[in-house]
Amino acid sequence: MTRLAAFHADGQDRYGLVTDDGLIDLTPDFGDQYKGLKEVIEAGALKDLFVAAKGRTPDFTEDQVTYLIPIANPEKLICIGVNFPDRNAEYKDGTTDAKSYPSMFIRFPRSFVGHNEALVRPPESEQLDYEGEVTIVIGKGGRRIAKEDAYDHIAAITLCNEGTIRDWVRHAKFNVTQGKNWDKSGAIGPWIVPFTHPAQLDDIKLETRVNGEVRQQDRTGRMMYDFRYIVNYVSTFTTLVPGDVIVCGTPTGAGARFDPPIWLKPGDVIEVEAEGIGILRNTVRDEE
Template sequence: MLFADDPGFPGLPDDFIQRGPAGIEAAAAALEHGKPIADIQQFACLPPFRRAGKILCVGLNFAAHAKEAGMATPDYPTVFARFNSGLVGHGQPLIRPRSSDQFDYESELAFIIGRRARYVSEESALDHVAGYSILNDGSIRDVQLRTPQWTIGKNFDGTGGFGPDFITADELPPGCEGLRMQGRHNGDVVQDTSLSDMIFGVKKLVAILSAAMTLEPGDVVATGTPSGVGLSFKPPRFLKPGDIFEVEIEKIGVLRNPVVAEA
């Protein structure tokens, strides 16, 4: 751990990722001289990336989730945008808005672009991924489902969790294939899947997205949630003040957030 005023502080991830692999390597070397953190879970953290130019989210990327939502399995990814203002870090409270009691959770793998990508093939796609983190794509369901465009229901202030860890791609299986992801609501496992079950894996998503837009270093892509969202329970299992939601991804870490009511 290094503080901003410590000698050799490498900058925030938003900064050093712009310098490409060399910037990440330099940051890692600098951080080796810092004081180790025994357990990051005891801290409240800011999101690892706070100035992402694009936060792209993929909907219906697990067949079982598409089925529970009553929607067809897509043959092309459903993509919508989130904004930085809607995300909080590990340990920080998720905010259930005053206007709705349908606050839902979505456990997701996020990947972060490290090299500019435009018209990238699947074969070279992973060369453009710097690393991985965890995202809870918190959703206000009644607002989300009022229109065919999901953006507003996905961007209420402080409704999504992001972090705390950023694990570089070389530390993980290619595309995180085979890793296990769990979502836990007040300790109960409500989502449990292999990341190999994604319809569109990381390689495909980089190739498809980069055919539409230039992906820049620091851009974040959330890869979709499996079955078991709160809306699928009978009665629905929405988040309420006092709840705790955790997303754990094997080899990456745990994102844990309490839930509070909007003041």
């Protein structure tokens, strides 16, 4: 599995190839051309990075780097809500039937941290929750993209823990923005995996664990709105551009749905895992 990561090491933001032994820094090779992985994707140059890394040994071990979110500055970071059948049934406000169109909202990059970093619980609320999700990165832009062409527009896939401050998503009707955008409340990563075949998305297992306990588990083949539909639908009302990030929905089992709810607390370890992508791991700390 080919993996490309953004990371910080020796006082500089970098990107490169992830191996079992560490990370190959490709910033010296391409940094003058491409500031980050978004710019690499915009140029259609992911393959150039693989070629440059061939036969090289790692420049950093994993404990020498701080992982960053893979795409630092997407033009759009769009999230799809309530996209698994059992997840839809969790809602007790009378809207238990699947709807014709997906729920959607926007997040800011500042609301995410990278792999192995701590999610931040703010002093205003203890209701920090987890949501494990498969995430796509657009490689070829377009408007009104046909469903049959959608996969041609995806450059890479990654994972998201779409961390949420639950009581703040209920501050107003039809408005979750304020509960979804607390600084460092979620995570994206640990890396991007180039998307080359439909089997990488069509029916893969997605699982979220908290302190080793499985809390969420489902398969993408059960999503109410599949990846092709999502690309088609989103591109109908807005032009997708290279580097756009779309977070595609979480299974049932978030902490809010337990009785009583189980909120994340400092010291917890959350792992989001999907077949063919990897494991996104984060801890929790209180805001300083």
